[in-house]
Amino acid sequence: MIKISNKECCCGCSACAQKCPKKCIKMEMDDEGFLYPVVDESICVNCNLCIKVCPIINKRKNRNSLLECYIIQNLNDNERFNSASGGFFSPLAAYIIEQEGVVFGASFNSDMKLVHSYTEEKEEINKYCGSKYIQSDINKTYEEVLSFIKSGRKVVFSGSPCQVEGLYSFLGNNDITNLITIDFICHGVPSPGLFEKYKEFMEKEFGSNLIRYTSRNKRLGYSTKDSFWAYCEFENESRIFADKEHPYVNFMNKAFFAEISSRPSCYKCSFKGKNHKSDFTIYDCWDVDKLHKEMDDNKGTTVLIVNTIKAQEIFEKISRFYKVQQVSFKSLMKFDTASMFYSMIPSPKRGEFFADVKNMSISQLYDKYLDYEPAKPKFFKKAIKKVLQLTGLLVLARKVKYTWRRS
Ligand SMILES: Cc1cc2nc3c(=O)[nH]c(=O)nc-3n(C[C@H](O)[C@H](O)[C@H](O)COP(=O)(O)OP(=O)(O)OC[C@H]3O[C@@H](n4cnc5c(N)ncnc54)[C@H](O)[C@@H]3O)c2cc1C
Ligand code: SF4
Ligand code: SF4
Ligand code: SF4
Incomplete structure (x- = not known):
């Protein structure tokens, strides 16, 4: 049975828990606020399916991807504004729903927990758009995907590279013709338990329940300097953007980029490299001005890598919803693609930080670990x-x- 002796070797995809025929694996939160599998040994029958399905234990075989590359911008201004970059997700999701399909992604539930879920309604697509810098709980979505594709429905599944690989591993030899996957170039995922603490802190500060949180927004424009400002909305209609007066609003982002709050497996990620298993891979096109100057309108651009022939066929059908320029993989490699190939290096203070999380408030943690101006290059x-x-x-x-x- 699965035993986690080294936390760097579990990305929390929960494929093991969903695969277990006895349902004796529960995903439980550890001291740092990340989910790990815990086995009820009294029910376990030692079939070892949990080990066979784990995408970290069973390293993927290298595959040759198609690697057609584009930079894209959603032509619908609203959809693009609500997305992290160029807004790739919505038109693809709408296209699949029009064909009676189902769409999976990460969104906040009514308790403001980031969870994976699905929708069959176009009106709900928006909740999945935008990058949330927190690890999402994958829930039972692999089982749901399997049930939909078995019944002949088309499915789009969007998630981190390890969540997508966990899904493929879970699906095994099932027919995946109807499945389309999207992943992203992944820096890492911060602790959901830490976000819970942040939420409680913000609710106390603003005297009301948090009902909306975005990790980044385009209010000031689209650049690494302007986009990484969090936004909170409360039940009593208070709204707050992170700024100099309210620095704590940006606590989660600052902790993320200080490399102090991500999952241990992210610092030794098994899912790096250019050949992703997903059909589509997306990431931020910060260098649009150098790739295609005429597309640089400061509203967000996505790099889209098409990894499979299936994806290329679908992209041809939906490309009319985007402004598109094809680019070469080589030209993309001239710019910052570090998180495509390398895991980030954890802060030496990460252990001390999480030890303090138990006893210190968000403002105390911020003042001790995050109250600094990033050095100018x-x-x-x-x-x-x-x-x-x-x-x-x-x-x-x-x-x-x-x-x-x-x-
Ligand atoms: C945790 C995280 C780390 C990232 N790291 C990098 C990086 O290092 N470099 C880089 O260039 N780009 C990174 N990205 C990707 C980038 O932020 C944008 O998602 C990408 O540019 C696509 O933007 P878009 O507007 O086309 O996507 P959108 O149309 O906004 O779609 C975003 C999709 O991402 C999914 N998603 C959002 N948050 C999560 C989450 N926490 N877990 C799983 N799925 C999620 C949504 O379900 C949605 O389908 C990261 C994204 C996330 C969520
Ligand atoms: S060995 Fe089999 S029964 Fe035991 S936890 Fe793993 S999958 Fe479940
Ligand atoms: S990586 Fe996924 S499958 Fe492997 S032990 Fe962790 S949760 Fe289970
Ligand atoms: S960095 Fe790697 S392990 Fe961490 S969430 Fe991304 S893909 Fe998963």
Whole structure:
């Protein structure tokens, strides 16, 4: 049976819990607020299906992806504004629902917990849009996907690379012709337990229940400097954007980028590399000005990598909903794609931080660990990066840097 002795080796996909024929695996929150499988040994029959389904224990075989690359912008301004980048998800979801299909993604439930769920209604697609920098609870969605595809329905499933690989592993040899998957280039996922603590803190500060949270928004524009500001909405109609006056609103984002709050498996991620198992892979196109200057309108652009022939056929059917430019994989590699290939390096203070989470408030944690201005890149450093970019040596330089930092 599955036993988690090293937390870096469990991404929390819950494939084991959903596969167990005895339903004796529960996903339980640990001290850091992440879900891990716990087996009720009194019911377990030692069939080891949980081990056979685990996408980390059973390393994927390398596969050759199609790798057609595009940069895209959703032509519907509202949909694009509500999305993290160029708004890839909504038109594909709507297209599948029009064909009596079902759409799965991550959204907040009525208790403001980030969970995976599905919808068959176009009106509900919006709740899945936008990046939430928290790990979502995958729930029973793999079992639901299986039941839908078995009944002949088309399904779109969107999630992190490990959630998508967990799904494929769970589905095994089932016919997946009707399944379309989307994943993203993944930096990591912060603790849902930490978000619960943040939610309680914010509700106390604003005297009302939190009813909406976005990790990022385009109020100030679309750039790494302007987009990573959280937004909260409360039952009493208070609304608050993170800013200098309300720095704690941005607690989750700051902790995320300080590499202090992500899941241990994210710092040793088994799902890196260019050949994703999903049909589509999406990520932020921060360098649209250098790739296609005429598309740089500061409203968000997505890099879309089409990994399979099935995905290419679907993209041809929905491409009229986007402004599209095809680009080469090589041209994308000139820009920052570190999280495509390398796990982030955890902060040396991560352990101390989570020990303090038990006893300190969000504001105390913020003041102790996160109240700093990020250092501005020095002129010399910027110039070296530019030269490496122009000479095509940036990818190699990054490889050397990450290998060296990890050793
Ligand atoms: C946790 C996380 C880390 C990321 N790291 C990077 C990175 O390092 N570099 C980079 O370029 N891009 C990263 N991205 C992707 C980026 O933020 C955008 O999602 C991407 O650019 C696509 O934008 P879009 O507007 O086309 O997507 P949208 O149309 O807004 O669709 C977003 C999709 O992501 C799904 N989703 C949102 N949050 C989660 C979640 N927590 N777990 C699982 N699924 C979720 C939604 O269900 C939806 O289908 C990350 C996204 C997430 C959620
Ligand atoms: S060995 Fe079989 S019964 Fe036991 S926990 Fe794993 S899947 Fe369940
Ligand atoms: S990675 Fe997924 S399948 Fe493997 S032990 Fe963790 S939750 Fe279970
Ligand atoms: S970084 Fe890797 S382990 Fe972490 S959520 Fe992303 S894909 Fe999963």
